[in-house]
Amino acid sequence: MAEPLLQIREISKSFGSVAANVDISFDVTEGEILGLIGPNGAGKSSLFNIIAGEIAPDRGEILFAGQRISGIGAVACARLGIGRTFQVVRSFDSMTVLENVMVGAFLRARRTRAALRRAEEVIAVCGLAGRSDTVAHRLSPPEKRRLEIARALATDPRLLLLDEVLTGLTPTEAREGMQLVRDLRAQGITIIMVEHVMEVLLPLIDRAVVLNLGRKLVEGVPAEIVRHPEVIRAYLGDRYSG
Amino acid sequence: MVERAGRALLSRRRRELLLGAVVLALLAALPLGVSGAYLRGLIVLALLYAGLSQAWNILGGYCGQISLGHALYFGIGAYTSALLFTRAGLSPFIGMFAGGLLSGLSAFLVGIPCFRLSGHYYAIATIVIGMMAALLASNWDFINAAQGITIPFHGEAWRNLQFRTAVLPFHYVMLVYAALMWLIAWVIEGSRWGFYWRAVKDDVTAARSLGVSIYPSKLAAAAISGAATGIGGALYAQYVGFIDPESAFDLSLSVLIALPAVVGGIGTLWGPLLGAAVLIPVQQLSVAWFGSAAGGIDLMVYGALIMVLALSRPEGLVSFFHPRARQEAVDHG
Numbered sequence: 350m351a352e353p354l355l356q357i358r359e360i361s362k363s364f365g366s367v368a369a370n371v372d373i374s375f376d377v378t379e380g381e382i383l384g385l386i387g388p389n390g391a392g393k394s395s396l397f398n399i400i401a402g403e404i405a406p407d408r409g410e411i412l413f414a415g416q417r418i419s420g421i422g423a424v425a426c427a428r429l430g431i432g433r434t435f436q437v438v439r440s441f442d443s444m445t446v447l448e449n450v451m452v453g454a455f456l457r458a459r460r461t462r463a464a465l466r467r468a469e470e471v472i473a474v475c476g477l478a479g480r481s482d483t484v485a486h487r488l489s490p491p492e493k494r495r496l497e498i499a500r501a502l503a504t505d506p507r508l509l510l511l512d513e514v515l516t517g518l519t520p521t522e523a524r525e526g527m528q529l530v531r532d533l534r535a536q537g538i539t540i541i542m543v544e545h546v547m548e549v550l551l552p553l554i555d556r557a558v559v560l561n562l563g564r565k566l567v568e569g570v571p572a573e574i575v576r577h578p579e580v581i582r583a584y585l586g587d588r589y590s591g
Numbered sequence: 592m593v594e595r596a597g598r599a600l601l602s603r604r605r606r607e608l609l610l611g612a613v614v615l616a617l618l619a620a621l622p623l624g625v626s627g628a629y630l631r632g633l634i635v636l637a638l639l640y641a642g643l644s645q646a647w648n649i650l651g652g653y654c655g656q657i658s659l660g661h662a663l664y665f666g667i668g669a670y671t672s673a674l675l676f677t678r679a680g681l682s683p684f685i686g687m688f689a690g691g692l693l694s695g696l697s698a699f700l701v702g703i704p705c706f707r708l709s710g711h712y713y714a715i716a717t718i719v720i721g722m723m724a725a726l727l728a729s730n731w732d733f734i735n736a737a738q739g740i741t742i743p744f745h746g747e748a749w750r751n752l753q754f755r756t757a758v759l760p761f762h763y764v765m766l767v768y769a770a771l772m773w774l775i776a777w778v779i780e781g782s783r784w785g786f787y788w789r790a791v792k793d794d795v796t797a798a799r800s801l802g803v804s805i806y807p808s809k810l811a812a813a814a815i816s817g818a819a820t821g822i823g824g825a826l827y828a829q830y831v832g833f834i835d836p837e838s839a840f841d842l843s844l845s846v847l848i849a850l851p852a853v854v855g856g857i858g859t860l861w862g863p864l865l866g867a868a869v870l871i872p873v874q875q876l877s878v879a880w881f882g883s884a885a886g887g888i889d890l891m892v893y894g895a896l897i898m899v900l901a902l903s904r905p906e907g908l909v910s911f912f913h914p915r916a917r918q919e920a921v922d923h924g
Contacts, residue, residue: 403796
């Protein structure tokens, strides 16, 4: 069996007296879509930021393609091929959609024309082609989510971390978003999605890791997850866990 | 293949370059229509500040790091060139590069501690460092302390950057300086660095997630901006023929360098030139009209104008010409 693309080994992280992540371990196989789910405050965002290199874990390590990435920082993670979006959308508001995506494209392309071509490809894939020349702060919220995906995609990631990209969308928008995620996986990109609403995620993902109160609760395919008593308890309380 | 939006971006850049060439030609022909020495001197000064402010704009506008200590780099450039000229007899053309190199290096060194700070704290740190430098300069005997340096006339020659009828040749010297600064900004706008710096200005966390190294980006912008400012300082020294800590290192100079870009349109190609074209004449004329007699009225007039401009055109004077900037102003307003 091939080595997993991402190996998370006993990651712990505390903020002050709050333990955000406690001894979390799991693997992500190349080419899969993994859902990282859990109720609010489960430690999803913290773990997500640790994988993306934005924050360093207190203990434990993360291997990406066999290389230790915990603590090397977000810039180095991006260079190695980890792309991400943000839960609270962050766009370069003074720049156009095209320029936003070009910033990402410049990671692999040194020359402006090459970055331009790469950005245009990615913008087309993400369904923003008509908006290329629009200044980012004028985009609608769903368009901003797409812009974030496009920007991350422009860096040619092997692993893409999507933070609540389907949250707050209309059903149509969500369906389009899910199609986009499937298309990306078809290109060979491994995807980790964070979402606290389980229903949107289950039809999309191959496997899920459920976090609760900073710990890993269970890991498995969606059909197992939804029936798991621990998961039901975490989401709905003791009364429903039967 | 480059698609429609990409072509639009490339052709927008070509149009800017063409416009730049036209404006350069117009400014080169300007002395033909302006005969008075006073007015010509005013234009020379405006061109110098257009260049200086564009140099500031590289760091303050594109990279978003507001420096209020650029007088330091101006002063280092001015003093280096003046000292090399008066004490070693070296041509100011060598002096301005030595000065530029030194001021670029000092901007880099200032950045090392100061870019650990962000936002307002960075601006405050640059003020403090600038004031410390001014104080040092007024007490350092090697550079004549508070007396300053008078640059003696070594004979009319381009080699010396000295002319008996000083104004007209300096019109072209300053024009070349301003044009070069504009061209540097144009090149930066279209390059990887320019994109990275603007990303750093807009959102540091998002920039990092795309592989943009924040600290080195800021240092590079600071070094280029500082060096460009230093060259302007050297030109000023040669033009005026006298520099002292008051005229080359003062905090008010740092503000004067930043203002045209801020008023004209921060982080834009044309902002510094537009800002300088409006501010420098107003500043000089208000001194001439209300000047020293009742101390401070000129500054009040000047300050009032800046307030009016800031209130009516928060996106800068470029928004009068630039549809996108105007659209932005409407959205923000």
